[in-house]
Amino acid sequence: MKASIVRVLLLGACLFAGAVSPASAADPRGVGANSGTVGIVSGGVEGTYVRIAADLAAVLDDGDALRVLPMLGKGSVQNLKDIVLLKGIDIGIVQSDVLAYAKRERLLPNLDRRVKYITKLYNEEMHILAAPDVTRIEDLAGRKVNFDVQGSGTHMTASLVFDMLGIKVEPQDNDQSLALEKLRRGEIAAMAYVAGKPTRLFRDLKAGDGLHFLSIPMSAALLDTYLPSRLTSADYEGLIKPGEQVDTVAVGAVMAVYGWERDLERHRKVARFVDAFFGKFDEFLKPPRHPKWKEVNLAADLPGWTRFEPAEQWLHREASGRTAMREPQPATLVSSPVPRGETAR
Incomplete structure (x- = not known):
C-alpha cells in the first residue's frame, strides 16, 4: 500500500x-x-x-x-x-x-x-527462497509459489523458467514483501524473485529462520535464453555457508x-x-x-x-x-622533431 x-x-x-x-x-x-x-x-x-x-x-x-x-x-x-x-x-x-x-x-x-x-x-539473478520442508525445486510441484505481481519481470521470468523445467506449481501474485511474510508463516512453499544480487529484501535473513535458496538445474532450454549464475556466501552470508553455492540463472537488465x-x-x-x-x-x-x-x-x-x-x-x-590515439600521427602534425625510437605523447 x-x-x-x-x-x-x-x-x-x-x-x-x-x-x-x-x-x-x-x-x-x-x-x-x-x-x-x-x-x-x-x-x-x-x-x-x-x-x-x-x-x-x-x-x-x-x-x-x-x-x-x-x-x-x-x-x-x-x-x-x-x-x-x-x-x-x-x-x-x-x-x-x-x-x-x-x-x-x-x-x-x-x-x-x-x-x-x-x-x-x-545481470539479475533468479532467487528461489523456499520453506524448510522443501529440499529440491522439484518438490514445489503442485504447491503455492509466489511469482510477484502480474506484469512484473519476475512473474514473466518465473513462469517461463518453471515451464522450461516442466514443474507445474500454483502461482501466487503477491508483492515481494508480502510474499516473504507469507513464506515465513508457512502459507506458501516458496517465492521467486529476479533481482541483482545481493538484494536488500533477503539481506537480513539468517539460517535460523529456516528459509533457504533452491538450486535451479541447468538445461539446454534454459541456457538458450538465460545465463548460468550462482549465489554464494559473499552475497548472502546469513543464508549460504562459506564455500557453498546455489546454482541459478540470470537475465540481463x-x-x-x-x-x-x-x-x-x-x-x-x-x-x-x-x-x-x-x-x-x-x-x-x-x-x-x-x-x-x-x-x-x-x-x-x-x-x-x-x-x-x-x-x-x-x-x-x-x-x-x-x-x-593509438594510430601514428602524420609528421606534419608533430610540432617538434621526435627522436627515432620514441613516440610523441
Missing part, C-alpha cells in the same frame, strides 16, 4: 514535469526546468532497479540543465508499457527478455520502432528508452542524458554506488534490440578517438 502511494506521488510529479504548465509557459525558469527533466521508471522499493535509478539522479543531476526523476515501477512488462504510453517517462529499466515476450504476446504495436536501448546494465524522432525536444533531452551518463560513468564505479555498476559494459550489444542513436553515436566517437 505504501509503495503504491509513493509510486502515484512520484508518477504524478513526473507527469507534471513532462508537460509545460500554463505557469511554466509564462515563466522561463519553468520552461528551462522541464526541458532538462528526464523521467526514469525503475522497480519496487526493495529491488535493485530503484537503487540504480537513485544513483543516476545522485550522479547526473545538474540543476535545470539535467534533472533525473526516478519513479517506482511495477516490473518489466509494465515498465515497457509505461515507456511507450506515459508522457512523463522517457527511460525505464527492464529485463532483456521483456521485448521478445511483449512481441510474442502482441502487447504493443511497432515495438521495434518505439522502444530502443541505451545500454545493457548488469536493460536501460530502455522511447525511440523519439530526431527533431523532437524529447529526443534532444534524452541525448543530453546519454552524454552525461556515458561521460560520467566512472563516477558510478565508486562508493557508495551500487556494486552492480561494476558489471556494466556500455558497449555491449543486446541481441533483439536496437540501440538509441545518440548512444550509438557516442560509443562510435569514443571508439574512433581511442583508435586515433
Whole structure:
C-alpha cells in the first residue's frame, strides 16, 4: 500500500514535469526546468532497479540543465508499457527478455520502432527462497509459489523458467514483501524473485529462520535464453555457508528508452542524458554506488534490440578517438622533431 502511494506521488510529479504548465509557459525558469527533466521508471522499493535509478539522479543531476526523476515501477512488462504510453517517462529499466515476450504476446504495436536501448546494465539473478520442508525445486510441484505481481519481470521470468523445467506449481501474485511474510508463516512453499544480487529484501535473513535458496538445474532450454549464475556466501552470508553455492540463472537488465524522432525536444533531452551518463560513468564505479555498476559494459550489444542513436553515436566517437590515439600521427602534425625510437605523447 505504501509503495503504491509513493509510486502515484512520484508518477504524478513526473507527469507534471513532462508537460509545460500554463505557469511554466509564462515563466522561463519553468520552461528551462522541464526541458532538462528526464523521467526514469525503475522497480519496487526493495529491488535493485530503484537503487540504480537513485544513483543516476545522485550522479547526473545538474540543476535545470539535467534533472533525473526516478519513479517506482511495477516490473518489466509494465515498465515497457509505461515507456511507450506515459508522457512523463522517457527511460525505464527492464529485463532483456521483456521485448521478445511483449512481441510474442502482441502487447504493443511497432515495438521495434518505439522502444530502443541505451545500454545493457548488469545481470539479475533468479532467487528461489523456499520453506524448510522443501529440499529440491522439484518438490514445489503442485504447491503455492509466489511469482510477484502480474506484469512484473519476475512473474514473466518465473513462469517461463518453471515451464522450461516442466514443474507445474500454483502461482501466487503477491508483492515481494508480502510474499516473504507469507513464506515465513508457512502459507506458501516458496517465492521467486529476479533481482541483482545481493538484494536488500533477503539481506537480513539468517539460517535460523529456516528459509533457504533452491538450486535451479541447468538445461539446454534454459541456457538458450538465460545465463548460468550462482549465489554464494559473499552475497548472502546469513543464508549460504562459506564455500557453498546455489546454482541459478540470470537475465540481463536493460536501460530502455522511447525511440523519439530526431527533431523532437524529447529526443534532444534524452541525448543530453546519454552524454552525461556515458561521460560520467566512472563516477558510478565508486562508493557508495551500487556494486552492480561494476558489471556494466556500455558497449555491449543486446541481441533483439536496437540501440538509441545518440548512444550509438557516442560509443562510435569514443571508439574512433581511442583508435586515433593509438594510430601514428602524420609528421606534419608533430610540432617538434621526435627522436627515432620514441613516440610523441
